[in-house]
Amino acid sequence: MDEAPILSVRDLGVALAPAFGGRRLLDGISFDIAPREIVGVVGATGAGKTVLAKAVVNGLDRTLSASGTVRFRGRDILGLDPRAMRPLRRDIAYVGANPMGALDPTLPVGRQIAEKMRAVTPGVTEDAARRRVIALLEAVRIPSAARRFHDYPSQFSGGMMQRALLVDAMISDPALLVADNVTQPLDVTVAAQVIRLMRELTAQFQTAILFVSSSLPVAREAAARTLVIDAGRLVEEQPTDALVARPVHAYTRELVAQIPTIWTGVPAQPRSREAGAARRPIISLEDVSQTYRVRERGTFAGTGALRAVRNVTFDIAKGDSFAVVGESGCGKSTLMRLLSRLERPSAGRILCEGQDIARLSGGELLRFRRKLQLVLQDPFDSLPPRTAIGAMLEAPLRIHGWRDAARIRDKVRAVMNDVGLSPTLYDALPLGLSAGQRQRINVARAMVLDPEILLMDETLSALDQTEQFRLLALFDKLQSAHGLTYIFISHDLAMVRKACNRVAVMYLGEVVELADNGRLFFDPGHPYTRALLSAMPTLEERRYRPEDCLLDGEPPSPIDLPAGCAFRSRCPRAFAPCAGQSPALVTRGAGDFASCHHVPAPGAGLAQAAAMGSTGRIRRTNCGLPKGMPPPSRGASQVKGRATRGEGRR
């Protein structure tokens, strides 16, 4: 790096203004970025990464005061007032973590990008700006860019919006791009696309990037050199590969050690609590679908059918840790609402120990509610802020008919002890508790009724790695002590790898793969599963190369689904049959199933399925065919799998 650095930060410090307490957020940060270089910045939540990104672009709030220097091409920009800074905005671009909030929601995306271009590059005509925006939108692979130019932010998905904002940043050929956690709100497959795109764009436009991320694996995807920030201080700076291989600072070592591994070093695979033949289904889904009616704009009374969950069939065995994974919009939250009977399915049945839960009412429903409890995602909004923790935990017992105050108190204390909450919290309010502590209260609130099934809707996704570890250990302990069955609804494959023995992968409302943990991660049957695995942020060498598996584009709308396989528009292996018929779940032997025309499944699979014995059933379904049409002749591809299988591949 002989060239003069494009950005040179020396002794940068940021503190809250004295009126707000004067707390120091950043201290003594110094680093350089050479032209065309990508530099990563990683650190935990609250370490000061976003403050650093904002300071570098001279966009700090008025409540913050900065010291030190930030030299861009040798000129200190930290003290420039907004008016003097504006000509530099052409060369210093910024993309943030909240793509949906970055533009005015009431004006078309393209127009706003053109507006920015004309604001920072004087003398560009409106027409020229529009043509350049459309050209760049095409370059970031936004389909039918000329039409999309006129669409509003709300009509873009998160991933598409983030790509549009990259266009917004690159439109003026900046010399430096500050990317603050750009992939954080995106699904893994889309995030991988965005990172790939950023690397292409920097090569094309000769832009240097400061790539801020809360995830070391993500930063490694993008950056050759990485800075580690802990509590406002720069603790380590190394080429990224060396940083991962030989972390020097204690914090970095901890950070690297906490990155979950998928394929290596997983100690014992999670297994079901019940051995072989004793496994029996506690929950069975039979051809369950949920369809919502949505009003269509521009019609008098027209409605469209949004098919959120389509023909889902599987069993969850007692003692299982069952995971439902998939990206946003795949129907996993709808499935959660169906399983917890917040909604009834529009077709099909959900059986809990043989009882159709849609038909329950009154006392029976209350008994079902006691059996299945829900633990929610958001540890902050899910607890009433002005209720004592003890009272919160007593409420479920009172609802379920407990009357003796002393017994209730004893029970609540026992459960608090179980989940690791100090008994001194009994009369405390939840204010000031950490996310992890709050999530323990949520677990305790579910456990107090002695349920048999816990339904975890993204329960761990709001917690950092350390807390996740602790809660997973707690779940493990509770499961052995109480014989619980867990259903995890999650997008986090690393967590699933660690905690679940059986996994269902959902795409556009369908279960596309259903397999035991080891098989799913080492020998996935569906191209979508492979794509998910290839896009996972991890420090290991990948089993599945993104170049082979990664998806283009985004899922189609669940309102008008394409004919044939729903995945085919993004599938790297799509071929002729995929357009004609939607593949059914096909057994891949030993209780694993995938719905793909590529899965070889003739006689062998059928024979195996037939030999599964009393718990394995062969069922014919007309999955993928319009209702009322007779199912095609019985073939291997029509053997629909059920999860109740004795021996897996353990």
Add this chain to the structure above:
Amino acid sequence: MFVLSFLARRLAQGAVIISLVSLLIFTLLRVVPGDPVRLMVGGMAPDSLVEKIAAEMGLRDPILVQFGRYAGHVVRGDLGHSFVRPANGAATGGANFDDTTRGERAAVADLIRDALPMTLQLAALALVFALAFSALVGIAAGLRPGGAADKIAFAVSSIFISLPNFWLAIVLALLFSVKLGWLPAIGYGGFSYTILPALVLAVELSPVLIRTLSGAVAAQMSESYVTVGRIRGLSETRIVVAHVLRNAAVPMLNLLGVQFSGLLGGVIIVEYILDYPGLGLLTINAVLQRDFPLIQGIAIVTSAIFVVINIVVDLAATIIDPRLEY
């Protein structure tokens, strides 16, 4: 296409609302105490005559039958005739039961047609005054919450909202007409007669508008697109004028739709006090005289105006913010 289906749907809903309102008014008027026929023929008329006239006018039929007959006429554009007002505009009411002029009572449609433009003119001017003032104060207050403009806005709003409109009308008339002689106050003889009542109404309207506007602007200024917009290189003026005000206009529009109904209510008092010959004055006289057809006519026309204004407001809001669906 969207606009057409929107209009079709909303107009259909509006028709339902209007017919429900008229049925309600129609029923209520006939169950409250006070016999209009007694008022028409005068206190000295014999009971038999009252009954005879009431039967002639169909006032002793079941309410639904009366309503059906009435609705049939309304659909054809005939709002009926006033019970008490003569067509020639002479004195209303009848002290003599053998008054010969009663045969030519005024058509309700004509009475409303004369009064409505006066009130619309008044309401529009009041709205212009209120909007101009509120925009000035409200936007300045919203841009710097807690600043001087915000404090002034708060003080002005507090004072304005505490002034009773009947009192303000009298004081302003005293000040501008009697003392200063700048503006005419009582009756109507040209456009200048509208200014004083419009000022009174504007004072009544502005506090809510100021409050909403400054709140909306302040809320928009803390949206992330404003912060990001600065970093993207947009000028402060551009951010405020092209984006913040655009977004803040939506809650403002919705409020205007609601406030307009309040305006027509305020009109009743102000018109009565300043003797402004609009819909408000007509309404109050009709109510005092138990003039059922006139009250009904006014109710139908007023509810139709509400419906139309709210459709226009919602359409405008949808055009500004395409995420909205009504």
